[in-house]
Amino acid sequence: xxxxxxxxxxxxxxxxxxxxxxxxxxxxxxxxxxxxxxxxxxxxxxxxxxxxxxxxxxxxxxxxxxxxxxxxxxxxxxxxxxxxxxxxxxxxxxxxxxxxxxxxxxxxxxxxxxxxxxxxxxxxxxxxxxxxxxxxxxxxxxxxxxxxxxxxxxxxxxxxxxxxxxxxxxxxxxxxxxxxxxxxxxxxxxxxxxxxxxxxxxxxxxxxxxxxxxxxxxxxxxxxxxxxxxxxxxxxxxxxxxxxxxxxxxxxxxxxxxxxxxxxxxxxxxxxxxxxxxxxxxxxxxxxxxxxxxxxxxxxxxxxxxxxxxxxxxxxxxxxxxxxxxxxxxxxxxxxxxxxxxxxxxxxxxxxxxxxxxxxxxxxxxxxxxxxxxxxxxxxxxxxxxxxxxxxxxx
Amino acid sequence: xxxxxxxxxxxxxxxxxxxxxxxxxxxxxxxxxxxxxxxxxxxxxxxxxxxxxxxxxxxxxxxxxxxxxxxxxxxxxxxxxxxxxxxxxxxxxxxxxxxxxxxxxxxxxxxxxxxxxxxxxxxxxxxxxxxxxxxxxxxxxxxxxxxxx
Numbered sequence: 001x002x003x004x005x006x007x008x009x010x011x012x013x014x015x016x017x018x019x020x021x022x023x024x025x026x027x028x029x030x031x032x033x034x035x036x037x038x039x040x041x042x043x044x045x046x047x048x049x050x051x052x053x054x055x056x057x058x059x060x061x062x063x064x065x066x067x068x069x070x071x072x073x074x075x076x077x078x079x080x081x082x083x084x085x086x087x088x089x090x091x092x093x094x095x096x097x098x099x100x101x102x103x104x105x106x107x108x109x110x111x112x113x114x115x116x117x118x119x120x121x122x123x124x125x126x127x128x129x130x131x132x133x134x135x136x137x138x139x140x141x142x143x144x145x146x147x148x149x150x151x152x153x154x155x156x157x158x159x160x161x162x163x164x165x166x167x168x169x170x171x172x173x174x175x176x177x178x179x180x181x182x183x184x185x186x187x188x189x190x191x192x193x194x195x196x197x198x199x200x201x202x203x204x205x206x207x208x209x210x211x212x213x214x215x216x217x218x219x220x221x222x223x224x225x226x227x228x229x230x231x232x233x234x235x236x237x238x239x240x241x242x243x244x245x246x247x248x249x250x251x252x253x254x255x256x257x258x259x260x261x262x263x264x265x266x267x268x269x270x271x272x273x274x275x276x277x278x279x280x281x282x283x284x285x286x287x288x289x290x291x292x293x294x295x296x297x298x299x300x301x302x303x304x305x306x307x308x309x310x311x312x313x314x315x316x317x318x319x320x321x322x323x324x325x326x327x328x329x330x331x332x333x334x335x336x337x338x339x340x341x342x343x344x345x346x347x348x349x350x351x352x353x354x355x356x357x358x359x360x361x362x363x364x365x366x367x368x369x370x371x372x373x374x375x376x377x378x379x380x381x382x383x384x385x386x387x388x389x390x391x392x393x394x395x
Numbered sequence: 396x397x398x399x400x401x402x403x404x405x406x407x408x409x410x411x412x413x414x415x416x417x418x419x420x421x422x423x424x425x426x427x428x429x430x431x432x433x434x435x436x437x438x439x440x441x442x443x444x445x446x447x448x449x450x451x452x453x454x455x456x457x458x459x460x461x462x463x464x465x466x467x468x469x470x471x472x473x474x475x476x477x478x479x480x481x482x483x484x485x486x487x488x489x490x491x492x493x494x495x496x497x498x499x500x501x502x503x504x505x506x507x508x509x510x511x512x513x514x515x516x517x518x519x520x521x522x523x524x525x526x527x528x529x530x531x532x533x534x535x536x537x538x539x540x541x542x543x544x
Contacts, residue, residue, distance in 0.1 A: 005476050120470035127405045132472060133432070137522070137532045138499055139469040140484060147463025148486050154459070155511035200483075200506045245441050247426075250460070250486050250495050255432070260493035262428030262442050285498040 003281065005098045006225030006232040007393065008218040009037025011355040013111070015126050015182040015213035015343040022055050025214035026062070026111030027069050029349075033107065033350050037218035038228055041070050044218075045103035048094040050110030050348030051081040053122070062348065064091075066109045076103065084295065085240070085383030086110060087215070087351030091391060092238045094219045104224040110348035111214030118142065119210065121253075131253040131384070138255065141298070145252045147199030150300030154201060157315040160301065161201050163322070165192035167299035168205055168341050170327050175338015177368025180353075182211050182343045192299075206299040211344030215352035217359075233362045233395050235355070236376075237285070239277035241388035243270035252384055274388035275309040275380045282392040286310030289332055289392075290374035291361055293354040295381040296339040306334065307379050309390075328369060336361060336369045354379035362395040404522045404530040408432055410452065411531065416519045417452035418496065418533060424449055429492040453494070455517045456538060457487040460495050462509045474523035481505075485535045487515045501534035514538045 011032025013025040026049075034041055047070075049063030058065040063079040076097070080089035087110045094106035100125035118141050126132040134140040153159040172187035187205060195204040225232045244266035246258030251270075268276060279285050286309060303317035312320045312334055318328055326334040337343070337357040340350070358377040360366040374395075381389040404409060420431035423438045425445035435448050454482040467494045468479040483500035500509065501518050521530040 118467075118470050121472065123518055125472070130432075133405065134497070135469060135476075136472040138484065138497060139473040139475070140497055141469050141484070144463055144465065144497075148461040148484075151463055151506075152461040152511065162495070197464070197466050199466070200462075202463075214470065228438050245439060246493075248493070248495070250497060257495040258439065259429040261491065262426040262493075263442065309420065372412055 001095040001154050002222065003099060004222055004234040004236055006222055006234055007093050007355065007359045008039060008105070008225055008228060008232060009033040009034055009035070010145045010221050010359045012180045012353060012356055013214035014180045015211040015346060018212050020113065022111040022113040022212070023058060023065055023069050024051055025113070025212060026066050026109045026216070027097035029111065029214035030066060030107055030109050032369050033216035033218045040376070042073055044073070044105060044107045045394035046076040046078070046094060046097050046106035048090040048106055048108045049079045050086040050090040050352065051079050052112045052348050053081065055113055058339030060177050062109070062247045062277055073280040082387035082389070083383035084347055084381055085351060085387035085389035086348040088238065088240060088381065088391065089387070091217065091219070091235070091310040091352065091355065092240050095235060095238055098219060098221050103219040105218065108183060108217040108219060108352060109214070110352045112346040112348055113212045114168060114346060116210070130255060134253050142201035142252060143202065145250065146207060146298035146301060147202050148250065149200050149304060150298060152173035152301055153303060157318065159300070159318050161193065162189060163303070163318045164202065164206050165189050165322055167296065167302045168192050170321070171296065171335050171339045171341040174328060174336050174369055176344030178338050178342065181338045181342040182344050190299065202298055202300065208297050209338035209344035211346045213343065213349050213353070215349040216354050217352060217355060231395065233359045233393050235391060236394045237278040237281035237392040239274055239388055239390040241273055241277045242386045244273065248387070266378060270386065270388070271304070271382065274382060275378055275390045277388065278378060278390040280390045282394070284376060284392060288376050289378050291333045291336055291371045293337060293339070293357050293379045294334055295350070295376065296335060296341055297345065299341065302334065303340065305380055309378060328371060333371050336366065336371050351379065351381050354381065354392050355393065362393055399524060399527060399529050402528045402544055404532050408511045409533050411519065413519060415455060416517055416533065417455060418468060418517065420451045420453050421448040422451040423447065429453070429494055431494060431496060445516060454489045454491050457489040457515055458517055459511050459513045460486040460488045460504070461511060462500070463484065464506050483509060485509060485515060487535050498533050501536040505535065507539065
């Protein structure tokens with residue numbers, strides 16, 4: 001049985017700081033996706049919402065919140081959360097319903113209205129919660145982890161701060177003409193290098209902002225899709241893997257890794273296993289990818305992903321970047337959308353937005369940032385505590 | 396006015412021995428796996444179904460896996476000194492336990508003085524205080540006697 005589902009429609013609310021409710025952003029993205037799909041809201045059989053934890057109760061039950069806003073229709077509903085991987089969880093729920101024959105067509109929505117500055121844990125004294133503990137007892141924020149990974153690249157592979165800045169320069173060019181991007185301005189190497197140091201060796205412009213934004217997909221069975229369109233973009237794989245014990249790399253929000261004293265390390269690490277799971281499911285490899293959308297919470301993390309999704313061996317990411325392979329026009333452009341560097345992170349929308357971009361690229365509709373002849377693309381992302389997230393789309 | 400009492404900022408994570416403090420983890424008696432913070436109710440090794448743990452004071456020394464800095468004041472629940480002074484943070488690998496543990500770097504030592512592979516030792520430092528208590532946490536500090544071991 002084919003594991004393909006069709007991406008019938010995509011829609012986004014532009015990223016930014018708009019000062020409105022996340023619900024309105026989500027409704028706008030959903031309406032655009034429905035219109036793009038040529039499907040009526042009343043025909044949607046499942047609403048799969050990606051939850052947001054910073055917008056009160058409506059955010060915890062996002063599926064129902066969006067369904068109510070669009071007008072109760074009796075559709076099935078789900079609401080899921082996986083931190084940064086929330087969107088992939090919602091996509092996975094919709095896809096599983098379709099592949100199991102429980103529904104023909106589903107609407108996936110993720111939206112956020114984000115606070116300014118550092119993400120911080122929710123309130124109360126909770127020493128048993130690693131997220132609370134790391135802030136309280138060591139003052140460790142999310143950029144701390146980005147800084148640790150970046151510095152490790154410098155000490156082990158000889159990467160430089162200029163290499164990291166060059167990722168920002170590349171992505172700022174990519175996002176220049178993307179109407180949904182928040183930052184549409186060319187950034188020069190000196191701009192990054194002269195921005196304030198946040199978490200050594202990373203500057204402010206190496207680290208993504210937090211944004212408002214929303215993304216939505218209409219997914220359907222291939223049979224349903226054939227009645228509506230020809231040659232739709234397909235989702236060929238969704239990887240939602242957890243790590244294999246022991247995960248010996250320090251991960252947000254933990255203060256310590258798993259121990260490797262009692263059990264040997266797995267064959268591949270967690271971050272490598274995320275896209276690997278998607279490649280296996282799709283029967284494709286990194287060499288088949290025309291482009292990738294990776295989770296560049298920091299510029300240096302984009303370089304880590306090059307290696308972790310198999311675009312090059314460990315230690316070669318800087319060379320790949322310098323050679324222009326990951327720029328539009330290169331061998332395998334990475335983040336042609338502009339990535340988080342141009343968007344800022346709208347947590348539950350982000351993994352859905354990655355699939356929107358693959359869809360536009362594979363349809364040849366990515367005006368001003370088109371990867372010519374794109375046939376297949378991969379997204380990758382990771383949620384706190386071990387939520388893998390990778391989607392492969394083909395046409 | 397009585398002297399303030401020294402207490403850990405969170406109970407059970409480390410000993411308050413001022414000279415040779417130890418982080419307090421646990422070790423599974425069945426499979427030998429270590430946990431920090433202490434795990435006492437289930438073994439996270441998927442091949443182990445035991446729940447028999449012993450308290451395990453962890454090695455006081457290890458080597459830097461990586462390091463970074465906090466140039467901006469972290470948000471609550473961190474209690475920052477005013478005015479805020481930037482600090483370095485190190486991830487230190489403990490060889491015997493096969494575990495890497497994060498901590499601030501002591502005494503205002505900055506990233507320029509750090510390097511991957513450098514030996515570090517555990518020390519205690521004040522984190523914040525109130526009218527009755529001084530609250531402590533652990534820090535990493537380059538071991539005395541050089542950095543090229």
